[in-house]
Amino acid sequence: MKQEQVPQDQENLNEGKLAKLYYATDEKGNYVKVNSIGWEPETVAMQQAWDVVNDEVETARKKVIDGKASPLLYWIKKNIMTTGMVAAYASTFGFMVRLHCKPFFFNRLSKKQLEKYAYTFRISVEELTDIERLKKNDR
Numbered sequence: 001m002k003q004e005q006v007p008q009d010q011e012n013l014n015e016g017k018l019a020k021l022y023y024a025t026d027e028k029g030n031y032v033k034v035n036s037i038g039w040e041p042e043t044v045a046m047q048q049a050w051d052v053v054n055d056e057v058e059t060a061r062k063k064v065i066d067g068k069a070s071p072l073l074y075w076i077k078k079n080i081m082t083t084g085m086v087a088a089y090a091s092t093f094g095f096m097v098r099l100h101c102k103p104f105f106f107n108r109l110s111k112k113q114l115e116k117y118a119y120t121f122r123i124s125v126e127e128l129t130d131i132e133r134l135k136k137n138d139r
Contacts, residue, residue, distance in 0.1 A: 001025070006034045053080055061134050070106030071128055072097070075121045089120040 003024040019035035026032045060077040063069035076086055076097075083097040090097070090113075099105045100117075109117075111125070118128045127133070 003027075003032055003034055006036045008037055053077075064131060064134055067103055070101050070103045071131060071134065072106055072117060073101040074134060075117070075123070075128060076101070079121055086117070086120055090116040092116070 001022070001024045003026050006022050006024050019037050022034050022036050023031050024034045057074070057077045060069060060074045064071050064074050072086075076083065083101070084094045087094040087097045092113075100109060100113075114125045114128060118125045121128065
């Protein structure tokens with residue numbers, strides 16, 4: 001690709017704050033380093049991916065509010081994690097994390113286990129268990 005053909009999409013998700021380094025050829029055919037602030041297909045793909053993540057977070061939030069899931073599910077989705085990842089961070093088993101995503105089991109967790117989950121998400125136990133806060137986040 002020629003130096004002047006390196007994509008510069010102004011509508012990118014990082015608002016031009018991050019640049020990627022590309023190698024392009026100058027008018028003499030030599031390779032030169034050129035920064036690009038975005039490329040439209042990349043921007044579209046990233047926006048679609050973030051839309052999926054945001055939809056999953058919103059679905060989890062509604063499940064928590066409706067009493068169908070525990071706040072743990074919301075925080076897992078919000079942090080773009082899996083139950084296996086959370087299990088590894090909280091020193092437990094994946095099936096236990098899945099059980100704790102159900103309100104019945106979550107409400108019976110010890111303070112120590114809640115602290116492990118809170119530490120995993122870098123939040124306080126109060127934030128982890130505060131369903132009222134999730135209700136206020138209506139979009």
